[in-house]
Amino acid sequence: MILAAWNVNSLNIRLPRLLAWLASTKPDIVCLQETKLEDAKFPLQPIADAGYAAHYCGQKTYNGVAILARRDLAIADVRMGIEGFADEQKRVIAATVAGIRVVGVYVPNGQAVDSDKYQYKLAWYAALADMLRAELARHPELAVAGDFNVAPDDRDVHDPVAWAGQVLCSEPERAAFRALLDVGLKDSFRLFEQPEKTFSWWDYRMLGFPKNHGLRIDHVLLSDALVARCTASRIDRNMRKGEKPSDHAPVLVELRDA
């Protein structure tokens, strides 16, 4: 089966592209980030017509996450947010799909290392680590997928010198990301040989994509039980091409049957 994560940067704008991608790629489970839609405006019907059930948790203008699952897969225990962490922003949704615990995340951007938003990001990461510890204790087959807004090391940065110490690349952020791995998760992308300079986000400005000036900040983390089932992990950079792309490309893992 295919599990994917994609920051769509407005589901309203990206819906035609999402539907085309669902038809061509046929993912089984999809975590969406930055839907930017109130729940009442979620495009449930076109997604259902494409063959997917959807659970979602959104707000106007900012943030918003969703989990789509192929219609024939069982979905249970849907939860929104991080228990015990008060947060108005809609950034986390979890569900058990076909026996796999899936947590979709949209980690705060952090804006700049000297900003309040950066402190919020680090606190948010700590709360997420606590949540994942509890989730893993209950569900050995755990996948955490989405936009983590951290490039884990310099291989994940087009220009490590220019980005050194900047938001998305700073050492405290990287430590916060590693703290998630320490819960008992692996970055699926690094389980396999990968091409140099593979990224998941490119700035809309300054020819970011044509020049491949990108960062790898979207990830699928897997528990050991799912690492054992994982046969591939890749980034679909084709989805960054063409008319009205999101600035993020989808990340995908393939899992063989248990």
Place this chain on the structure above:
DNA sequence: ATGGCAATGTTTCATTGA
């Protein structure tokens, strides 16, 4: 075989993203 920000609401500019 890509192209020089995009999306949103507070809308003809300001804010946010990464």
